[in-house]
Amino acid sequence: MLYKTKGIVLSYIRYKETSIICKIFTRELGLKTYLINGVRSQKSKSKIALYQPMTILEMVVYNKENSGLQRISEVKINRANQLIPFDFKRTGLALFMTEVISRSIFENYQNENLYDFLEESIGKLDKKETSLGHFPLVFLIENAKYLGFAPATASEFLSENTGQPFTGDEIITTENFIQKLIEEKYSCQYKVNLFLRRKLLDHLLDFYIQQLENNQSWKSMAILRQVLD
Known part of the structure; x- marks a missing residue:
């Protein structure tokens, strides 16, 4: 089932050559772990910026019960931080x-x-x-x-x-x-x-x-x- 929620990125680790496993604290669903494929490929370099710590996201996600790794269907930044990444x-x-x-x-x-x-x-x-x-x-x-x-x-x-x-x-x-x-x-x-x-x-x-x-x-x-x- 698909859910729309906001989320705050906590951390991520690299997975295989181009993917990451990301911890995101969502408002409606709580703390979730998402497998995000292809985000580290050369064609998707800009997308890794979405998953820096304390980035606030708007997401449409799959939420399967009894599943450790979840998936994200759609994602965009809710509000871009102006000072945090550069100070x-x-x-x-x-x-x-x-x-x-x-x-x-x-x-x-x-x-x-x-x-x-x-x-x-x-x-x-x-x-x-x-x-x-x-x-x-x-x-x-x-x-x-x-x-x-x-x-x-x-x-x-x-x-x-x-x-x-x-x-x-x-x-x-x-x-x-x-x-x-x-x-x-x-x-x-x-x-x-x-x-x-x-x-x-x-x-x-x-x-x-x-x-x-x-x-x-x-x-x-x-x-x-x-x-x-």
Whole structure:
């Protein structure tokens, strides 16, 4: 059966000489894996651009139950990103987003609210005025809400993590900072020194590891530390 849906590209791997296997988080059908033939051939060079991480697509897809690999009938870009593909920091943050989502959801997982949040976040990341230094912190805090394990208050974001990297003097400042991030989201301009922002990032990523019960290290950490300047 054919379905029309929007989707956000998470990642792809090469398959045979000209094809790819692509993970796409769709709004209506959830996380799906698609086999896309011929997209890497010389005649189809431009088409591979459709499947870069955090690209938003409009698709007509086949959806067969109990089938691991699905097929795409029609596809086009919903909105072309203007800054993300050409700005090193924004590209790094897009890869960070894909890593977080890929480790947080499973095949066929469907959550329209999470999808809408991701689409909104991509739009924010692609705007020049968005503060990149605060972006990964806001993303982790907000994303946890849609995944269902976000604490109710700023203080609980600190207390519910079994690790506690902050000194007594830092806790109040950090709690105020988290509250501002919760209230103002991607518009937050609250000033906090680089050292504390990096400690909060480590704290939130450790919190995710505990919630997801996944002890793998974060591959995008090197890029993130350059963004948090």
